[in-house]
Amino acid sequence: VDSLEPAVALVRQLARQLGGYVANTAMQTGRGQLRSATLEVKVPANRFDEGLSGLAPIGKLESVNVSAEDVGEEFTDAIARMANARRLETRLIELIATRTGKLKDVLDVEQELARVREEIERYEGRLRYLQAHAALSTLTICVHEPPPVVGHPGSSVVAEAAKQAWRNFVWLFALVVQSLGIVIPLGTVATLGWVAMKRWRRGQAPRAAEA
Template identity: 30%
Template sequence: MRTLTLLSLLALAACADDPASFADATYDPVSMAEAPESTVDLAGADLDEASAEADETAARAPSAPPLSDAAFASRLLRRSADLRVSTETHDETLRTARAVAARYGGMVSGEDGSAHDGGSAMTTLTLRVPSDRFDAALDALAALGTVESRAVTVDDVTAQVVDVEARLRAKRAAEARYIGFVAQASSVSEMLEVQARLDAVRAEIESMESQARALRGGVTLATIRATIVGPATVAPLPPAPGLFARAADAIAVGWHGVLAVVFGLLPLWPLAVLGTVGYAVWRRLSPRVAV
């Protein structure tokens, strides 16, 4: 009997994973521990019925009217921008851009420097500034040189934040229920089952907390990626060589030509030896002509 009751309580705690069903039910460890099996089953049925009714009500709900200015101002907006600026003084402009982040209460979270195709220096700064000072900081960076490109992105993450926080509250309620069930376990197997579910819920809570922090962090601090491009640098031409340098180069070229001829004829020396010996034999064996 106690085992069946505990299993029913575990099934009821699992309903807390659904924010809609969690909103329609409360938990009392004492009353649930003393409740008979029929009461526990009825409570679970009531939760399922309440969840189904909430889903049906949400499906029949009319669409939301357009947001007013005040309602839009309360939305959670994640803002970012990509800016490309060319300047004649790359290093000085780079120092000024870093100062802009500090001036508007932000920070430089990343910096990447490289050489442009034309030989000019190019550095990309990633700035994080408060969202309410985003426009002012972006304008200050754009004023540092000639704007080549500028793009602003605004993402409404209100629904994501609300959804994550609602699921987080449900998971925390489930965690509290499982903690209460640990004391009611009558055997090692029951305790291990409850502990396994408790560990799984806590892992989900940590993941959701990290997701919620990331979403709200993106709303609190806007991101600006500013690329600063310096002037193209042209390499100077090497000086023309003098008279003696040209003469030395000519001698070196001639000497290399002689060596090339010598080394080119070396493979033919066996033929030269054979030809010389053959000519000598022919002269010795040929009859002499009397004069």
């Protein structure tokens, strides 16, 4: 996107238009960082495709990753468990109504009834969550501005390239000078050795002739 804040505002507006909302937002706007934001958007499941197509006018779409979670099996299981718990609740209520035994036995049945009712409440809560989860789809949207141009503030790319070229030249020149500091002494020693060897050979030549 060209600018981060207007793009985030457009995503929020799109969520409202679809009858959804933005659940979570994380923004990164630090100095020297790529300015970006990640938004978790909840939209009605039947308007999921409309939400995807609505992102195109906001900026350039780089990638799309769609995943689906099937909650049908868990939903069916929760309904069956709650039905069994309700049948047990009915039997316990009837048992308490017709119970004529000891007080301890009645209290035990009432305690079991309380446990079963608590279990039913948990199943009801889980079913409400699954229904809401199935009715809404989640869009995780990442938006970012173009990467900043490498360089110091107020400098151009050409200027930075020229500075880097000059630094490379200075480094190369220093390396050559450093190398000459080794090559020149070695060359001097080699030259002196060659002269000494030549003089020695000249001295040996007359002796060989006399022999």
